[in-house]
Amino acid sequence: MKLFPSVPRHQKWMMGATFVVVAIYSISHNKEQLAEAARTHLTSSTPTVIDGDTVEFPSGRVRIVGIDAPDDDRPQLKALATDALQRLAARDGGLDCSVSMFDYALRRENQCRTDPKSYGRLNLACRFPANKASVGASMVAQGYAVDYRMYSGGAYVGLMQKAAAQRAGLWGVDYEGMRQLAVERATVPDGCAVGTIKQ
Template identity: 60%
Template structure:
């Protein structure tokens, strides 16, 4: 019985991953939830490869969300799809990002008007940090430059952003280095 349930669960998971891999969401006016999460075409999407401040840094969380909202409004919305990850920026192998987490789809997003990576833009402007586990280090140099220049939140609370960056710089056990 247990074996049959396990096989069924694996088959369901494989189908879900297949659906998400081919999913393409476009929204001219997504609702920003926070600095790394938005609602795109009715689906909650977490931008893969970055992390923005959360409830433990409420002021920074609010500023990060405001910045993302300004970007998506200025640039005509977003497109989110698994095929949009910034592979060329990757410095190392990354851990496979789960298809979903906390009820959110994990997808890379681009700004509609100019095609810029939403993740790279948020990190370069200093409103999010590289999440090495899922980015493969794609945004480390952008993050380091933003920190050096005290861009965005790095100028507001350098120590808070530094702690977040350190927390997100490690790789879990079993993840390729």
């Protein structure tokens, strides 16, 4: 069976060439974004903490990959999570953010990988300079954020479950609110390969 049987040969060639050009452009554009993110290394001893998972540096805003902290729909919890991240950053030398091998390992599935940018923010992994601890793991372990399954691959689920059981951080303030956030962020969207995500 021929595709487009009534279309002249020269138009088929033009359609094919257009497809190839668009595909090459899309691939190169995505590679440019990935390369830019890979080169990005933001560090500050006094970053501006926007909320429990977003930080402002002089050269850009960063969304910490793999976690989600409460937002404006839970204002009390958002304020507490923001304060917790500010205190940790002040105690442990600020924040150091970049694309890490760990984050590439989490991007196993094409449909659920973290894009280099979202809403004007760079999606990066962050560490505390003083002790090299993961910011994402620390926030989840202390009960101020939840595992964001489609971007973490379930990397922080064990830490989250332990924090919930111990009523650590926000789990002790509003267990049901945190449980609802965790359930929302545990959902795997349509098109994602569930088998590649830790249960």
